[in-house]
Amino acid sequence: MSVRRLDAEQPESFAFDADNGRWAQEQIGRYPEGKQASAVISLLWRAQEQNGGWLPEPAIRHVAELLDMAYIRVYEIATFYTMFNLSPVGKYFVQLCGTTPCMLRGSDDLKAVCRKVIGEPGHVTEDGLFSWIEVECLGACVNAPTVQINKDYFEDLTGESFEALLADLRAGREVAPGPQVDRQFSCPIGGPTTLTGTSNGRAAPETQTAPAKATVSDADRPEGLESAREGGADDLKRINGIGPKIERSLNGLGVFHFDQIAAWTDETAAWVDGHLRFKGRARREDWIGQARALAEEEGA
Ligand code: FES
Structure with missing residues (x-):
């Protein structure tokens, strides 16, 4: 792992706001006397969330004081775990998996999109909207290639669909996390291929995406046909x-x-x-x- 350093520019101070302060005391109270240090990860995480996605040095001190820990111990934790960002990140923080399954399924294309749309890893765009880094396996290899944006996973991406996704985020449009192709969760693309029947021989109930509403009548509904024309339906x-x-x-x-x-x-x-x-x-x-x-x- 590379050396992880604190950002060169730091705020003067940090303190939990009232809600997070109450929450921190509850967390600390969960542990037996003398074991309060067990709350360190959750407190650092909450401090990072309060600070817009990255952990400044004064926050590390604040958590050390709350837990009565030596500052160096909390500093070691903050700089060891890559879940803690030591420099500012964009509003949309993209963690792009570059591990083998994702690499074989096109993560290099996604990296190229990041470089084109956002810049080099760690760079925050002028408008503050985006930054990205490459990470190791996100645990969603079956739907590779995968990126995590804040708390959501976006899977089965291509360079085109990923670039469109970033454009949607930039424009403030709603986006749908999960597989970006016709796949439910980690089922095979197109639907289940096994366990499609039951022991009594009947077909299993449909488990794919919720069925579309049967009847919607408004002006934009496409004009339909009773059935395919002569020669059969197109594929x-x-x-x-x-x-x-x-x-x-x-x-x-x-x-x-x-x-x-x-x-x-x-x-x-x-x-x-x-x-x-x-x-x-x-x-x-x-x-x-x-x-x-x-x-x-x-x-x-
Ligand atoms: S290799 Fe990319 S999610 Fe596992």
Whole structure:
């Protein structure tokens, strides 16, 4: 591990605010007499949260005083654990996993996006919104590549989807943590492939994302078809971001063909996106543009 030093610029002082002070006393009170030092990690963590995501030197002293510990002991802890940031971080603090599974699944592309959009590791953008560092395994390798932004994980990222995610955060748009493809938790992409039946031979209940509402009628709902045209439905899964589950939902809306999606307006895409509860995915993954290209390909 590299040497971790305190930031060159430090505030004059630090003290817990009233709420955190009360909370700290409760934490300390949980331990038997003489064992109050056991609260050191949680107090340092709360101090970091109060200070906008990083731990200044006066906070280390404050915690040492509260716990009646030698300052050097608390300093050792703060500088040993990488969960404590010793320099200012952005409002959105990106921890990018570069360990082998994530590296094999494209974390270098995500690093390139960080360098392009944010700058070098540790740099805080002028507007104070972003900073990033590379970290070791975040424990979400099955959905690699993964980044943690503040307390949320964003998984199954590509360079494009990650850049779009940062743009959404910058614009103050709502983002959806978790897998950024058609995957529930750590199930296989597209849905479970095992344990799909029960011992009595019946199909197991659907466990994928909550079913879309069956009936919504407003002006932006896409015009549907009773069934696929002659020759059968197009394989909508060819659109990046649409898996079997979403394809079934689209078919349920009467959408079977690329040219139907290609004809959507932005409002229609937003309606479908909201209906399927994918919080911006249709726009982010440019389903309309992809469908347009595929429709042309089919017609060629
Ligand atoms: S290797 Fe990236 S989350 Fe484990």
